[in-house]
Amino acid sequence: xxxxxxxxxxxxxxxxxxxxxxxxxxxxxxxxxxxxxxxxxxxxxxxxxxxxxxxxxxxxxxxxxxxxxxxxxxxxxxxxxxxxxxxxxxxxxxxxxxxxxxxxxxxxxxxxxxxxxxxxxxxxxxxxxxxxxxxxxxxxxxxxxxxxxxxxxxxxxxxxxxxxxxxxxxxxxxxxxxxxxxxxxxxxxxxxxxxxxxxxxxxxxxxxxxxxxxxxxxxxxxxxxxxxxxxxxxxxxxxxxxxxxx
Numbered sequence: 001x002x003x004x005x006x007x008x009x010x011x012x013x014x015x016x017x018x019x020x021x022x023x024x025x026x027x028x029x030x031x032x033x034x035x036x037x038x039x040x041x042x043x044x045x046x047x048x049x050x051x052x053x054x055x056x057x058x059x060x061x062x063x064x065x066x067x068x069x070x071x072x073x074x075x076x077x078x079x080x081x082x083x084x085x086x087x088x089x090x091x092x093x094x095x096x097x098x099x100x101x102x103x104x105x106x107x108x109x110x111x112x113x114x115x116x117x118x119x120x121x122x123x124x125x126x127x128x129x130x131x132x133x134x135x136x137x138x139x140x141x142x143x144x145x146x147x148x149x150x151x152x153x154x155x156x157x158x159x160x161x162x163x164x165x166x167x168x169x170x171x172x173x174x175x176x177x178x179x180x181x182x183x184x185x186x187x188x189x190x191x192x193x194x195x196x197x198x199x200x201x202x203x204x205x206x207x208x209x210x211x212x213x214x215x216x217x218x219x220x221x222x223x224x225x226x227x228x229x230x231x232x233x234x235x236x237x238x239x240x241x242x243x244x245x246x
Contacts, residue, residue, distance in 0.1 A: 011075040025059060025067045033064075034076070080153070085176050087149060095146045097184070100206065101177065103151060104186040105166045107140040109158065123158035140165035142173060145186075151176055162190050167199055174203075184208065194236055195244045 012027065029049075036049045043061040050059070088094065094101075109125075112118045112135045119135050127133035136158040142151045152172040154165055166187065177183070183205050187196075189212040200207045211220070219232045 008075060008079060011078050012072050014070050014072050023067070025064055027071075029053075029055075030064075030068050030071050033068075077153075080150075081172075081176065084149060084151060088177055088181075091178050091181075094144075096182075097146060100182045100184045101147075102145045102184050102186070103173070104143050104145050105140070105162075105169060105191065106143070106188065107138060107162050107165060107190075110137050110139055110155075111135065112137050121157065125158065138162075138165075140169065142166075142169035163193050163196055166191055166196055170199060170203065170205070182206070193244075194240050198236075 009027075032053070033046065033049045036052065037045055038048070040048070041061075042065060046059065046061055046064050050056070096102075112122055114135045118137075122135060122137040124133040125136045138156045138158055138160040140154050140156065140160075140162065142153075143149070144151055152169045154168060156165065170185070173183070185200065185205060185207045187207065187209045189210045192209050192211055192215050197207070197209075216234060219234055222232060223230065
């Protein structure tokens with residue numbers, strides 16, 4: 001719809017004057033070429049893309065790169081979220097396990113191009129023996145394991161808290177998943193915290209966490225060899241909630 005196009009266009013423009021005139025390089029071409037990328041040189045990427053869509057390739061790599069620089073990358077996040085909301089708006093087409101969406105949270109560190117802007121925004125890893133330090137970022141994802149859909153993705157500064165990322169994913173999922181959707185979220189050892197557990201219980205969400213050594217050690221000591229399934233009460237005492245008191 002025109003309303004939707006205007007919504008995206010206002011987000012895509014870096015400046016109000018961007019994409020206001022009819023050009024040989026269209027906004028649609030820029031958008032599609034991002035997903036067409038195969039890791040070749042910019043010149044070859046553009047040549048392959050225009051060959052694939054059967055368009056005249058009388059465009060220089062520099063002109064295309066300049067046009068793409070006007071495309072606000074945050075618009076991709078908005079478009080992605082709208083597409084995912086649309087996907088979950090027809091849950092009959094999706095698969096659940098005992099009526100639960102099985103979702104996994106995971107994060108990783110990425111090397112970014114070594115530019116001044118990236119270094120300032122995301123930070124860098126510790127330098128090697130020659131003093132060279134790579135520009136790094138932390139990415140976090142909330143992934144529907146059965147339907148193979150990324151419900152939410154965030155790119156943050158290097159060494160950003162995995163737990164904070166997970167908490168943001170849980171809040172964003174409320175906007176994307178169907179109302180009253182039943183979820184089972186899976187976490188590895190780095191995510192365990194009383195605060196995150198409390199957030200999921202407050203939202204009536206099920207979760208499964210792997211525990212690192214030293215966490216809930218008193219409660220774990222009560223487990224006996226051969227225990228298959230056992231309920232253990234965990235007390236939220238002063239020591240366990242100190243770091244979250246604010």
